[in-house]
Amino acid sequence: MNQWKNFSKGFIRENAVFTLFLGLCPTLGVTTTAVNGLGMGIATTFVLVMSNLVVSLIKNLIPNKVRIPCFIVIIASFVTVVELVMKGYAPVLFDALGIFIPLIVVNCLVLGRAEAFASKNTIWSSLVDGMGMGLGFTMALTVLGAVREILGSGAFFGLKMISGEAMLLFILPPGAFIALGYLILLANILKEKTT
Amino acid sequence: MEYVLIIIAAVFVSNIVLNQFLGICPFIGVSGKVDTALGMTGAVTFVMVISTLVTYLIYHLILVPFDITYLRTITFILVIASLVQMVEIILKKISPPLYQALGIYLPLITTNCAVLGVAVLAVQKDFNLLGSTVFAIGNAIGFGLALITFSGIREQLDLLNVPARMKGVPIAFIVAGLMALAFMGFAGIV
Numbered sequence: 001m002n003q004w005k006n007f008s009k010g011f012i013r014e015n016a017v018f019t020l021f022l023g024l025c026p027t028l029g030v031t032t033t034a035v036n037g038l039g040m041g042i043a044t045t046f047v048l049v050m051s052n053l054v055v056s057l058i059k060n061l062i063p064n065k066v067r068i069p070c071f072i073v074i075i076a077s078f079v080t081v082v083e084l085v086m087k088g089y090a091p092v093l094f095d096a097l098g099i100f101i102p103l104i105v106v107n108c109l110v111l112g113r114a115e116a117f118a119s120k121n122t123i124w125s126s127l128v129d130g131m132g133m134g135l136g137f138t139m140a141l142t143v144l145g146a147v148r149e150i151l152g153s154g155a156f157f158g159l160k161m162i163s164g165e166a167m168l169l170f171i172l173p174p175g176a177f178i179a180l181g182y183l184i185l186l187a188n189i190l191k192e193k194t195t
Numbered sequence: 196m197e198y199v200l201i202i203i204a205a206v207f208v209s210n211i212v213l214n215q216f217l218g219i220c221p222f223i224g225v226s227g228k229v230d231t232a233l234g235m236t237g238a239v240t241f242v243m244v245i246s247t248l249v250t251y252l253i254y255h256l257i258l259v260p261f262d263i264t265y266l267r268t269i270t271f272i273l274v275i276a277s278l279v280q281m282v283e284i285i286l287k288k289i290s291p292p293l294y295q296a297l298g299i300y301l302p303l304i305t306t307n308c309a310v311l312g313v314a315v316l317a318v319q320k321d322f323n324l325l326g327s328t329v330f331a332i333g334n335a336i337g338f339g340l341a342l343i344t345f346s347g348i349r350e351q352l353d354l355l356n357v358p359a360r361m362k363g364v365p366i367a368f369i370v371a372g373l374m375a376l377a378f379m380g381f382a383g384i385v
Contacts, residue, residue: 021223021364025308029216068305069276076269084265099217102268102315106308108220173214174375181368188360 007128010136012194016109017140017180018187023109026100027141028176034157037145039093040100041138043086045131047078048110052130055118062119071114072105079104109137140183147179198329200385201322205333207381211309212341213374218309222342223367232346235303236339242282242304243313243338246275247331250314251324271314276305309338345374 016022026044031037054074062070083101086094094101104110113133118126149155152170154162169175211217218239225235250271258264283301286294304310313334317327348370357366 022220024219024223025216028219069273072272072276072305073269076272080265080268083268099312099315099319102271103217103308103312105268105272106306106311108306111306169376172379173216174372174379176216177368177372177375181365181372184368185360185365188365192360 003125003128006125007132010129010132010134011139012136012187012191014133014136015140015187016133016137017144018184019191020109020112022112023107023137024180025103026097026107027144028173028180029100030097031141031145031148031176032152032171033096033149033155034142034145036093036096037141037143038138039090040097041134041141043082043097043101044104044107044110045134045138046082047075047104047107048113048134048137049127049130050078051075051110051114052118052126053123055114056121056123056126059119067119068111068115071111071119075110075114076105109133144176144180144183147183148175151175151179198326201326201329202333202336204385205330206337206340207378208383208385210337210341210378211313211334212338213371213378215312217312218307218338221303221307221309222345222371223364226342226346226349226367229343229346229350232342236335236342238301238304239307239309239338240332240335242275242279242301243310243335244328244331245282246278246310247314247317247327248324249278250274251317251322251327254318267315267318271311275310275314279305309334341374345371348374 010016012018014020017024017027023044026040030040051071051074055071079102082104083094086097086101113130117129121129146156148170149157150161151167152172152175153168154160154164154166167175170179205211209215212219212222221235221239225231253270253274254264254267258267258270279301283294286301313331317330320330322330349367352366352370361369
């Protein structure tokens with residue numbers, strides 16, 4: 001398989017958020033700022049790459065009937081690793097992401113890639129796939145976070161850009177839904193242009 | 196009174212879907228028709244209440260005494276996954292009609308973040324056993340309220356003349372945003 005194609009599909013063509021609509025809970029929940037989106041994206045990417053790697057390593061050892069519980073245990077172990085590391089080294093980010101860190105376990109993107117890709121492909125392809133999908137997810141979260149931060153608090157990565165009143169709505173929950181709706185629309189237009 | 200406030204807070208003020216962003220996947224995925232939304236709500240309510248009860252007991256009777264609370268995430272997801280399986284088998288045996296109705300939605304619930312989210316939140320918020328159960332019931336009602344209302348709106352939306360590129364998911368998100376805006380009106384009542 002062409003590895004570059006395998007890697008780059010996660011950015012637009014099969015982007016988790018904009019095209020497949022997977023992992024939407026953290027996408028909406030943590031993206032009040034670009035930094036939070038980036039942090040969540042990196043944490044998810046780590047779990048995705050590691051679980052893809054382990055699943056594809058032991059895919060022949062797992063009986064078919066109990067494969068889903070096995071995948072979940074593998075994923076949950078890496079999520080616990082992320083939880084403990086982040087609590088120790090990035091406590092501010094850990095508090096900002098809150099409940100969504102343990103919830104990486106049930107992120108449909110991670111389990112979806114384990115089931116649909118890593119359990120059927122070679123180790124190297126699974127690794128590349130995990131990285132591509134993870135980076136695409138990170139990009140989507142960072143873009144959504146940046147849009148909400150600029151519109152909602154007039155700042156970009158914490159730097160104040162616009163003085164005066166900003167549209168507070170975009171920091172609040174309704175703004176997350178509306179901003180993501182329009183971003184998906186933009187991604188659709190982009191896809192039509194490129195194909 | 197305290198428990199009434201927990202329910203009102205969970206249903207309206209910090210609605211699990213529109214305010215906490217948990218369970219967005221079924222919210223967008225199975226909200227096309229009111230019937231399927233009702234089925235999903237039934238299955239989620241069932242599993243959410245039982246799993247919160249069981250995980251509460253496991254957390255306070257096993258994880259805390261042995262000081263292994265860092266295993267929380269792994270334990271909870273395993274408990275939920277096996278509970279879903281068990282509920283499926285029991286329902287098949289004792290109530291085939293209910294099993295028929297909930298059937299296809301049950302396996303999906305394992306990866307519904309609302310279920311794991313409520314179990315983790317109930318432990319984090321230091322509720323007692325009754326409080327956790329009430330909290331789970333309140334959140335299940337909140338999930339049902341949001342999902343069923345939303346599916347009603349989406350059924351109407353199919354008949355409207357929406358611009359081609361906005362059809363489907365983008366317009367659904369805008370509608371959800373407006374619903375969340377309406378729910379913000381409840382802020383501060385508890």
